[in-house]
Amino acid sequence: MGPTTKAAIAIYLVFALYSGFAVVSVAHNNSQVIGTTVRFSAALRNVTVSYESVNHPDGTVSYGNFTISADIVMNGVRDPLDVRVYDISYSVNIMTIEDGKPGMKAVGSFSFYSMSNPVVVRAGESLVYHTTVNITTDYFEDVVNTSYNQGLRYWILTGGLNYQISGFENLPKNSVTLWRDYSDEEAMP
C-alpha cells in the first residue's frame, strides 16, 4: 500500500467521520421534543339571555322577545410549528313572542384564523385546563322617540363560560414532517 493510497484512505475516513457526526445529529435531533400539539378544545362562549319588550302607546304593537344565544367554539390545532386554530362558532337564538306567535331563529357563523406562535409546554405536561367566566348585565331604554320604538326597553344579561380542555402531546422533531404530510388531508385532528 503506497503513500497515496494511505493518504486517500485517511481523507476518506475523515469525510466519513463528518458523515457519522451528521448521522448522530439526525438521531439526536430526531429524539428531541420540541413541539406539542393541541388536539382539541371546546368552549361555550358568550351565553346571552335577553328579554325585549315593546309596548306601543296606541296598543297596536305589544310583544316581548326572549332570546338565548351562545357560541360554541371548537378549536383544533394540528401542527406544532405552524399552529392553525379552527374556530367554529355557532350561535342559536330562541325567541318567544308574547302575542301568541312563538318563533325560533338560528344564526350560524364560521370563522377561521391562524396563529403563528407555536404552543410549547414542558415535557410530561399532558393537559391544560383553562376556565373563564364572564358575566355582564345591561339595562337600557331606547331613547329614540319614534312611533314604533317608543317604550322599548332591554334587559340584557350576558354571561360567558369558557371551559377549555386542551390535550397536548409531546412529539419528536420529525413528527413535524409526519404531521405536515397528514395535515393536508383533513381539517380537524
Added chain:
Amino acid sequence: MNTDDSPPVWGGRLERVRSFISYKMKDIRERRRDYLIRVALIFATALIDSAFFLGMVLPDLTPLPPVGSGIVFMVPVLSGLMLGLLLTEESYKMRAISGLYVIIVSGLIIFITLYWPVISGVAEDIGFYALWSLKWLMIAAIIITPTTLMGVLIGGSTAEY
C-alpha cells in the same frame, strides 16, 4: 554426529523456528491490518451513504447542506467508487462482498436512526414509527443497492486497470 557441544545445529533450528514465527506473525499482522482497513472502509462508506440519505429524509435535522434526489443517487456511486479504488489488494469477489456489507450496514444505520425516537423512549406510537422507518428503509434499499454495487465494481475495474 551430534554432541552436546553442537550449537550450530541447535542454533540453526532455533533460527528457523524464530524466522518461521516471525514470518507468521508478520503475516497475521498484515492480514489483521488489511482486515481492519477493509472494515473501516466499509463502515465509512456506509456512514457516508446513510448520512446523505438521512439528509434527504429529514432535511431540517441534519447539519449537511440541502440534499436533492440527484445527490442521493450520486453519493452511493461515488462512495462505492472510492471503496473499489481503495481496496487495492482485494479481489473482485471481495470487493463485491464489501459492497454488499456496505448496503447492509447502511440499511441498519438508516433504520436505527429513523427509529431512534422509539428506542430513546420519546415516541409512543411504535407501530407508526416502525412502518414509517420500514418505508424509508425500502426506499433506501432500492436506491443504495444498485448504485453502491455499480460504484464498487467500476472502482475495482479502474484500480485493476
